Amino acid sequence: MTIAKDSQREYRLHILKQLEENARHLETLDYSGSKVTFPLDQGIPEPDPHAKVFFFDIDNCLYHRSTNIHEIMQQSIRSYLINELSIDEDEAETLNQGYYKEYGLAIRGLMMFHGIDAMEYNRTVDDSLPLQHILKPDLQLRKVLYELRQRGHIDKMWLFTNAYKHHALRVVRILGIADLFDGITYTDYNVGPNSLICKPDPRAFEKAKLESGLGDYSNAYFIDDSGNNVEQGLLLGMSKCIQVVEDNHVDEILGNIPMGALLVNSVSDLPRAVPELFK
Template sequence: MTIAKDFQKQYHLRILKQLQENVKHSESLDHPGSKVTFPIDQDVPESDPHSKVFFFDIDNCLYRRSTKIHEIMQQSILNYLMNVLSIDEEEAETLNQGYYKEYGLAVRGLMMFHGVDALEYNKMVDDSLPLQHILRPDLQLRQVLCELRQKGRINKTWLFTNAYKNHALRVVRLLGIADMFDGITYCDYAVESDSLICKPDPRAFEKAKLESGLGSYSNAYFIDDSGNNVEKGLALGMCKCIQVVEDDHVDKILGDVPMGALVINSISDLPMAVPELFK
């Protein structure tokens, strides 16, 4: 066996062990908000012209960027590329950053130009992240979301993510807020590369609009950590778009804060951005 093949074998065994640990931990969760209470992949409802929907991004939005999950995820992507495509770290970094900037999601470029199986990629990258060692129930965030729903100014709170559903649901379960939402629009890794759509593609927003039953973008609120995504929300006419910018850190690949966006340091500061929803 060559050294390269030996490293690849060790990589796959390490990922398999982590996946088994992650599944075991997920099955043990029993804290408040650890169970998903909304239907997944439900039938598209009839649109309601009066319905108000608040769309929530997940990664680096519902939890703080300072958790360093983004950095851990990026290293997981690089490890995958180096082992599966048999390339060095520098080439892997170039591919990852280039596709991420071009398509909003690296896996789309990997599907298009390298024949990568998106579901296998998701398993080896996102599903293998040791999130249970990083994320804990966020009682302050839970209280904010609970108050938002109880005030009744919004008809639905809706998850809107570029992640696949496995990762998205795992995050909100770990945070103890899985029961604070009415549904989810996620990036479907089970489709062909030419059908894979994600933010900031307007088709992704249209998908979220249809799946949530939103009748008009003018009745939508949207929060995300990506300036590009927030800019698209504003361009589509969403009522208010909020960007989470922690400690003045703006990821240039994700875009600067667009004109017209509201800015908060943490998702828990949401009542300051849209006080009308908490009256």
């Protein structure tokens, strides 16, 4: 018991130190695109029946899966479960993968069946990731997104993520593209388990539709690395749904490539996938 408590204490101290380092790093960001220019948690606008909105997933979409952030995040989740639920690594992996597959996010299952505080989970798991040692400004990505804005065929470029806002905004700030978006729809962890909704739940898409002011799904473009999420976008009637499949890697938990999806290796390939938006 003493060994377990000592291990938990060391784990929590490590997390605290990493959070402090991450906060210091964010304060130093001053390059182009490192500042968020849209208002957070803005009110619901009047839906515009003519507005065209491009929805962008963030994790493993705006940055390459080959950065291995997904794997680092999975290890962060396992470490949290091992230390906070006092279970072994195999059980932690089973819980994580099972809840992710069932609910789209492991945290929902953890809230429902283990009484986990979602905001503390987010702080410990996502906010503590050392992203500054993995990501850097992506000038090619910025060039493509900037050109998409400048061409004027899209009225709004909108972030649409299953992450909480802290992690989501840290990613786009480090990548140097935070100023190119008009808003964000994120998963609100500060609610009860029955109110926590995320992709591919159609209610999450409806939330993004309302918050962005999109009047009709037929005027929406959507890019995501999850086949399940892309499939839901297609079912809802989004104009074009694009799946990022890097190096032909398809994750079974995220779902296979759905019929009707456009495929790209990265977001930088958008001019090839949707050339009409870059004319």
